[in-house]
Amino acid sequence: MQVKKLTISAYTENVVGLLNQITLVFTRRHLNIDSLNVSETERKGISRFTIALTTTEAMANKVVQQLNKIIEVIHAEYHEDSNLIYNQIALYKVSISDAKKVQSLDSIVRQNGATILSQTEEYTVIQNIGHRRILEAFLTILQDYGETEFVRSGRVALTTDGIRLNELLPAEEEAHLS
Amino acid sequence: MEFKSNTTMEKESLTSTAKDVYHQPTAQKFKEVETISGAEAIVRCLIEEGVDVLFGYPGGAIMPVYDELYKYQDQLNHILVRHEQGAGHAAQGYARITRRPGVSIVTSGPGATNLVTPLGDALMDSTPIVCISGQVPAHLLGTDAFQETDVIGVTTAVTKWNYQITKASEIPEVFAKAFYIANSGRPGPVMIDITKNAQFEELEWKGYQPNPVVRSYKPKPAVKMNRIEEAAELLNSAERPFMLVGHGVLISKAQEEVMSLMEKAGIPAACTLQGLSAVPKEHPMYMGMLGMHGNYGPNLLSSECDVLLAVGMRFDDRVTGVASTYATQAKVIHIEIDPSEIDKIIPTTVAVNADAKEALQALLPLIKTNTHDDWVARFKACEIEEYEKVIGPDLFANTEGMKMPEVIKCLSDLTKGEAIIVPDVGQHQMAAGRYYEYTSTDGWVTSGGLGTMGFAMPAALGCAFAAPDRDVVAIIGDGCFQMCIQELGTISQTKLPVKMIILNNSFLGMVRQWQELFFDRRYSFTELQNPDFITIAKGYGIDGKTVKERANLEQALQDMLDHEGPYVLELIVEKEHNVFPMVPAGCGASEMRLE
Ligand SMILES: Cc1cc2nc3c(=O)[nH]c(=O)nc-3n(C[C@H](O)[C@H](O)[C@H](O)COP(=O)(O)OP(=O)(O)OC[C@H]3O[C@@H](n4cnc5c(N)ncnc54)[C@H](O)[C@@H]3O)c2cc1C
Ligand SMILES: Cc1ncc(C[n+]2csc(CCOP(=O)(O)OP(=O)(O)O)c2C)c(N)n1
Numbered sequence: 063m064q065v066k067k068l069t070i071s072a073y074t075e076n077v078v079g080l081l082n083q084i085t086l087v088f089t090r091r092h093l094n095i096d097s098l099n100v101s102e103t104e105r106k107g108i109s110r111f112t113i114a115l116t117t118t119e120a121m122a123n124k125v126v127q128q129l130n131k132i133i134e135v136i137h138a139e140y141h142e143d144s145n146l147i148y149n150q151i152a153l154y155k156v157s158i159s160d161a162k163k164v165q166s167l168d169s170i171v172r173q174n175g176a177t178i179l180s181q182t183e184e185y186t187v188i189q190n191i192g193h194r195r196i197l198e199a200f201l202t203i204l205q206d207y208g209e210t211e212f213v214r215s216g217r218v219a220l221t222t223d224g225i226r227l228n229e230l231l232p233a234e235e236e237a238h239l240s
Numbered sequence: 241m242e243f244k245s246n247t248t249m250e251k252e253s254l255t256s257t258a259k260d261v262y263h264q265p266t267a268q269k270f271k272e273v274e275t276i277s278g279a280e281a282i283v284r285c286l287i288e289e290g291v292d293v294l295f296g297y298p299g300g301a302i303m304p305v306y307d308e309l310y311k312y313q314d315q316l317n318h319i320l321v322r323h324e325q326g327a328g329h330a331a332q333g334y335a336r337i338t339r340r341p342g343v344s345i346v347t348s349g350p351g352a353t354n355l356v357t358p359l360g361d362a363l364m365d366s367t368p369i370v371c372i373s374g375q376v377p378a379h380l381l382g383t384d385a386f387q388e389t390d391v392i393g394v395t396t397a398v399t400k401w402n403y404q405i406t407k408a409s410e411i412p413e414v415f416a417k418a419f420y421i422a423n424s425g426r427p428g429p430v431m432i433d434i435t436k437n438a439q440f441e442e443l444e445w446k447g448y449q450p451n452p453v454v455r456s457y458k459p460k461p462a463v464k465m466n467r468i469e470e471a472a473e474l475l476n477s478a479e480r481p482f483m484l485v486g487h488g489v490l491i492s493k494a495q496e497e498v499m500s501l502m503e504k505a506g507i508p509a510a511c512t513l514q515g516l517s518a519v520p521k522e523h524p525m526y527m528g529m530l531g532m533h534g535n536y537g538p539n540l541l542s543s544e545c546d547v548l549l550a551v552g553m554r555f556d557d558r559v560t561g562v563a564s565t566y567a568t569q570a571k572v573i574h575i576e577i578d579p580s581e582i583d584k585i586i587p588t589t590v591a592v593n594a595d596a597k598e599a600l601q602a603l604l605p606l607i608k609t610n611t612h613d614d615w616v617a618r619f620k621a622c623e624i625e626e627y628e629k630v631i632g633p634d635l636f637a638n639t640e641g642m643k644m645p646e647v648i649k650c651l652s653d654l655t656k657g658e659a660i661i662v663p664d665v666g667q668h669q670m671a672a673g674r675y676y677e678y679t680s681t682d683g684w685v686t687s688g689g690l691g692t693m694g695f696a697m698p699a700a701l702g703c704a705f706a707a708p709d710r711d712v713v714a715i716i717g718d719g720c721f722q723m724c725i726q727e728l729g730t731i732s733q734t735k736l737p738v739k740m741i742i743l744n745n746s747f748l749g750m751v752r753q754w755q756e757l758f759f760d761r762r763y764s765f766t767e768l769q770n771p772d773f774i775t776i777a778k779g780y781g782i783d784g785k786t787v788k789e790r791a792n793l794e795q796a797l798q799d800m801l802d803h804e805g806p807y808v809l810e811l812i813v814e815k816e817h818n819v820f821p822m823v824p825a826g827c828g829a830s831e832m833r834l835e
């Protein structure tokens with residue numbers, strides 16, 4: 063079976079130790095995670111894990127089942143990129159002091175739809191948002207200007223067809239439980 | 241055919257034993273709102289859950305709870321084991337017979353880490369246990385305090401759920417959740433780690449609410465009728481149907497439904513190792529045991545059936561051999577409560593994600609009465625071949641020494657197939673599985689998934705607490721006997737009539753067999769110099785005897801069964817006898833070898 067880029071999305075209770083339980087499902091099967099993001103959802107107390115990995119659909123399916131088995135996981139499912147709207151954010155710190163170069167950097171930033179977050183005499187910090195390929199290509203461009211420190215977030219994604227939190231946990235059920 | 245179901249028998253006998261300690265209805269027992277210590281709350285939670293016995297070992301971090309156990313002695317029977325591993329396995333044995341959570345309680349650090357093996361064992365074998373460990377005070381967590389181990393970290397991979405309590409007020413809710421999770425859906429082990437400050441702190445006891453709603457946890461999927469209809473259609477049109485009966489049948493107490501289906505649809509059936517005893521051996525549609533050391537027909541004909549109905553079993557590799565070749569010609573119906581087991585190993589045609597009993601009850605009315613005489617005759621033919629080549633020579637041996645199978649057969653006859661059999665792990669386990677002839681429908685407790693040597697002795701003690709009116713016989717290899725030998729002390733102190741048979745071949749026999757067959761007889765570190773087991777037993781105050789001659793076997797077994805209290809019977813058996821038939825590693829199930 064073909065290996066693809068797949069993204070697992072999981073709604074969970076926000077409890078101590080859950081991250082550990084989730085990553086164990088991957089370590090057990092010797093799977094490497096490409097990126098991981100955890101954040102609170104629109105609902106207080108409920109988190110959303112977004113886990114990108116490269117594997118077969120059959121494996122993703124088994125992993126999702128195993129994730130669903132964790133008591134505090136409300137629902138997990140996987141998606142292909144075509145069913146996702148996703149992005150990553152990257153920050154770049156370019157060491158550059160030559161005024162001329164700074165000017166041309168400013169225009170490169172604008173052309174690429176990035177933003178300058180902070181600028182001093184020694185460095186410029188730039189933020190860019192996009193898919194991984196683009197963020198990495200932008201890094202190569204910046205590296206021509208000077209030594210560049212780079213950090214990229216995990217993927218955040220919303221699905222076009224995935225199950226919604228409200229279907230899983232109707233709002234009134236939550237009200238009556240809390 | 242009528243077989244009595246021990247599940248119902250069991251229930252009655254249980255309520256009567258539990259009643260002595262659990263006599264008052266909840267509401268009257270404790271006042272409405274009281275201020276009590278966390279430690280006392282823990283004990284009350286256990287009583288509220290109907291726990292009548294727990295197995296444990298004290299130490300610094302759990303002492304406040306032990307102090308309460310002292311006060312509540314008339315209501316909760318605490319059994320002091322000799323090693324925490326024994327506490328875990330005893331709780332497992334108790335749970336496997338009562339189908340209610342077994343409980344063990346230990347101290348922090350080494351106490352908790354000694355429970356890792358039973359937790360892993362219970363997770364693999366879907367056994368509900370609730371384990372409680374003391375922990376250093378909350379303000380010392382993470383500081384490498386004396387006897388601190390990250391219990392949540394260590395046990396996450398071997399539990400269904402775990403939780404660390406750091407405040408007394410959490411206790412009632414967490415305990416209710418723990419018991420509920422342990423024994424609902426697919427049962428499993430739960431670990432609760434409790435910091436010492438939470439045991440000392442006070443809380444307002446407002447009563448106890450069992451089976452709480454856990455919104456992220458949906459343990460029991462509803463039966464989907466369209467799936468049942470699809471399954472019925474496949475079964476009704478099958479020419480060579482075959483049913484695989486697993487441990488899930490015992491867990492959901494679906495033995496009667498399984499037998500009704502076998503009879504109505506004329507489906508031959510075989511049990512996994514863990515499913516053994518779900519169907520009595522003399523049932524005309526029962527074809528034996530599946531898997532590596534199972535019976536010939538159920539393995540061979542797995543590659544010829546046209547519809548394979550798997551109920552409450554997880555297609556372990558000891559059952560399938562090389563899974564990619566297993567029953568590929570068959571349409572597969574899988575009745576299974578845990579969705580992650582469906583399509584995990586064997587692709588299904590019809591997946592029925594439901595409790596076995598509920599699914600079978602829905603299925604039965606849709607099943608047409610049918611017979612498959614020619615197909616059943618194929619199994620019978622295999623049985624004859626297996627009898628000639630293996631079973632006959634096993635049972636009527638002309639070797640000088642006794643063989644394990646003849647011991648088991650004799651025990652089976654003397655106990656009329658009604659005993660609870662608790663084998664350890666190895667050749668003796670396979671002999672017990674193959675040759676004990678169940679007439680009851682719930683009497684087999686062994687470590688299957690993890691295959692934990694040392695399981696049997698403490699587990700048998702747990703069984704003896706669970707079923708005081710039944711014979712409990714542990715069948716143990718000479719290697720296994722020395723893995724939890726210290727629990728002789730526990731058994732002696734409880735005086736419960738746990739009967740222990742040592743099948744002594746002076747080898748780690750199962751490993752030796754593999755060395756003989758697959759490593760050119762290089763017996764690398766598998767021969768044992770054994771102690772005098774009976775002297776040891778006697779040292780613990782347990783009576784026993786060693787028997788070498790076949791002629792004395794029956795009398796010795798009878799004496800053991802008649803003996804009041806625990807007993808160790810050491811039987812010297814053939815040193816190099818092999819368990820056959822066998823599916824060699826790397827082969828498919830249908831490539832089973834008879835010799
Ligand atoms: C030395 C050795 C040799 C062995 N040889 C063999 C052998 O020859 N043959 C053999 O079969 N095994 C053998 N085993 C055991 C093997 O490793 C497995 O433990 C065993 O096959 C598992 O059986 P099971 O799937 O029925 O039970 P389990 O592993 O306990 O699985 C039970 C299944 O039932 C499901 N379930 C639970 N509750 C319900 C419910 N209410 N409704 C529906 N489903 C439910 C569970 O989710 C699970 O999938 C051997 C073990 C050892 C140590
Ligand atoms: C804790 C543990 N260690 C090692 C093993 C591997 N193992 C499986 S069976 C076996 C031999 C058991 O020997 P014995 O108790 O003498 O039983 P026999 O096979 O001779 O009947 C061993 C070492 C195991 N299952 N469990």
